[in-house]
Amino acid sequence: MSEKLSFVTPTANSPWGTYLSQVDRVVPYLGPLARWVETLKRPKRALIVDVPIEMDDGTIAHFEGYRVQHNMSRGPGKGGVRFHPDVTLEEVMALSAWMTIKTAAVNLPYGGAKGGIRVDPKKLSLQELEKVTRRYTSEIGIIIGPHTDIPAPDVNTNAQIMAWMMDTYSMNVGGTATGVVTGKPLHLGGSLGRVKATGRGVFVTGREAARRLGLDLRGARIAVQGFGNVGSVAAELFAEAGAKIVAVQDHTGTIVNDKGLDLAQLVPISRTDGVVGFKAGGDIVPNEDFWDIACDILIPAALEGQLTADRAKKTTAKLVLEGANGPTVPQADDILAERGVLVVPDVICNAGGVTVSYFEWVQDFSSFFWDEDEINVRLDRIMMNALNQIWDTADKHKITLRTATYAVACERILMARQERGLYP
Numbered sequence: 001m002s003e004k005l006s007f008v009t010p011t012a013n014s015p016w017g018t019y020l021s022q023v024d025r026v027v028p029y030l031g032p033l034a035r036w037v038e039t040l041k042r043p044k045r046a047l048i049v050d051v052p053i054e055m056d057d058g059t060i061a062h063f064e065g066y067r068v069q070h071n072m073s074r075g076p077g078k079g080g081v082r083f084h085p086d087v088t089l090e091e092v093m094a095l096s097a098w099m100t101i102k103t104a105a106v107n108l109p110y111g112g113a114k115g116g117i118r119v120d121p122k123k124l125s126l127q128e129l130e131k132v133t134r135r136y137t138s139e140i141g142i143i144i145g146p147h148t149d150i151p152a153p154d155v156n157t158n159a160q161i162m163a164w165m166m167d168t169y170s171m172n173v174g175g176t177a178t179g180v181v182t183g184k185p186l187h188l189g190g191s192l193g194r195v196k197a198t199g200r201g202v203f204v205t206g207r208e209a210a211r212r213l214g215l216d217l218r219g220a221r222i223a224v225q226g227f228g229n230v231g232s233v234a235a236e237l238f239a240e241a242g243a244k245i246v247a248v249q250d251h252t253g254t255i256v257n258d259k260g261l262d263l264a265q266l267v268p269i270s271r272t273d274g275v276v277g278f279k280a281g282g283d284i285v286p287n288e289d290f291w292d293i294a295c296d297i298l299i300p301a302a303l304e305g306q307l308t309a310d311r312a313k314k315t316t317a318k319l320v321l322e323g324a325n326g327p328t329v330p331q332a333d334d335i336l337a338e339r340g341v342l343v344v345p346d347v348i349c350n351a352g353g354v355t356v357s358y359f360e361w362v363q364d365f366s367s368f369f370w371d372e373d374e375i376n377v378r379l380d381r382i383m384m385n386a387l388n389q390i391w392d393t394a395d396k397h398k399i400t401l402r403t404a405t406y407a408v409a410c411e412r413i414l415m416a417r418q419e420r421g422l423y424p
Contacts, residue, residue, distance in 0.1 A: 015094030077113030080154025199233025201352020218242035226302030
């Protein structure tokens with residue numbers, strides 16, 4: 001008899017509630033391993049930390065930080081750190097659990113972890129941002145390390161923040177530990193190809209899914225929600241393959257051009273003014289209209305919970321590529337399946353980032369670094385092999401790609417749990 005986890009009380013469409021629903025759906029395909037399924041429904045460890053800093057004006061501010069290690073049966077924890085004013089423990093728990101599934105789905109020797117600070121980094125000076133980063137790193141330093149838990153960039157974090165994290169950890173342990181984080185600057189042990197890896201993974205899996213659907217990418221209409229590192233890179237690669245990017249949405253609004261947006265102009269403008277700054281290149285429409293745009297491929301690459309049941313009923317897409325983590329709520333999943341819309345789930349679709357993070361980690365240990373072409377070849381091979389195995393599982397059991405991904409990943413995780421046994 002297992003008691004319910006008391007960390008949070010999830011609702012149906014909350015991040016943790018969505019994850020639990022996804023796990024429940026895969027239980028019938030786990031066979032004897034189903035006896036271990038509660039392992040997946042609770043994090044191994046959750047750390048809540050106070051992050052106090054002295055602000056530039058001399059006042060003392062306190063921020064709440066988290067690091068959750070969901071499951072480490074297959075290896076050290078792996079997962080990003082996000083700085084966002086809406087970060088919660090429940091969200092970080094869900095993101096850490098999705099990392100557990102993601103690393104197992106592409107068969108990387110990792111478990112799942114995630115971190116975050118409830119802060120709006122845009123309101124901090126560079127000096128304040130560094131202080132927050134370093135204090136947070138010191139507070140979670142008791143559970144992270146190159147062999148235990150390896151953070152990486154996520155929402156509103158970048159290579160500079162990873163450099164501060166690596167330096168803080170290194171100073172505290174008395175030696176340079178490049179492998180404690182990934183997504184670092186190149187000259188501090190970062191990897192070529194890391195910046196574009198997640199977007200490239202979305203493209204590689206999307207290209208294969210389109211091929212299997214008989215959907216020609218040349219002239220295919222694509223709508224992208226979220227135009228940061230993932231969405232913009234995926235959009236550029238699809239455009240290079242002949243597709244038209246007809247709609248883009250980010251935090252500033254939504255821009256549409258039925259003939260295709262000029263990405264060479266849109267991308268640099270979006271970095272400074274958001275997509276609505278590209279007024280000459282398309283029409284600005286209300287955000288909710290984004291989901292009505294006539295398209296063949298929809299790429300939700302923003303935050304979780306964006307593709308709701310109502311929006312799933314409206315989309316004209318034949319293929320959904322989840323660039324974000326948890327963008328589709330369970331009810332929407334069912335509606336899309338009933339409508340014959342193929343969804344390539346986040347835990348495989350956006351796994352390019354963690355795959356190249358793995359490459360970076362391996363390169364740091366060996367102090368031998370690969371060129372970008374070799375990294376892209378290795379990335380494409382791992383992504384394609386993982387997707388093909390998941391597709392075969394979906395065909396065998398007549399289930400969705402999401403359920404098939406969970407079936408493959410959960411079998412690997414729970415087999416490791418079973419074979420390791422319980423200690424003491």
